[in-house]
Amino acid sequence: MANPRSPFLAIIWSLSAALLMSILPLPDALQAWRPEWVMLVLIFWVMHAPSWVGLWFALVMGLLLDAFLASPLGLHALALVLVIYVTRMTQRWSGVFSVRQTTALVFLLILLERSLTYAVLSVRGEVPTDLSYFLPAAASALIWPTVLLSLRRWTQR
Known part of the structure; x- marks a missing residue:
């Protein structure tokens, strides 16, 4: 029986590319x-290697994203942790979902993230001026199948 290969390098590489x-x-x-x-x-x-990536990973990535984007410290960290928590709860479903269904799930998750950051910015008095603030959710849903197919090869044994 072959040993399963570790996705650690793929996780670090893909998250570094995503930050860039x-x-x-x-x-x-x-x-x-x-x-x-x-x-x-x-x-x-989180969907494909839940034992490797979780809430702590999301917290660290959110803090890095806050630092890189010069946003209020904890803004993206809070949103990432909450969305990754919801993703962990729906992780079982992703195994039986089609690509369209996971795309819809990803759209809803990113819409949740954008809504959370919108709410936090509203409390701070920095309300975005128009609804184009939510366009990244649509763009992310459109690009999701490409991300899914390009990263899936790193999880196959």
């Missing part, structure tokens, strides 16, 4: 459509 894609500059017209890369990659790893 989250901070790369985009033209102003595309800025509102930037997918939530870190959230997508964390959701994938």
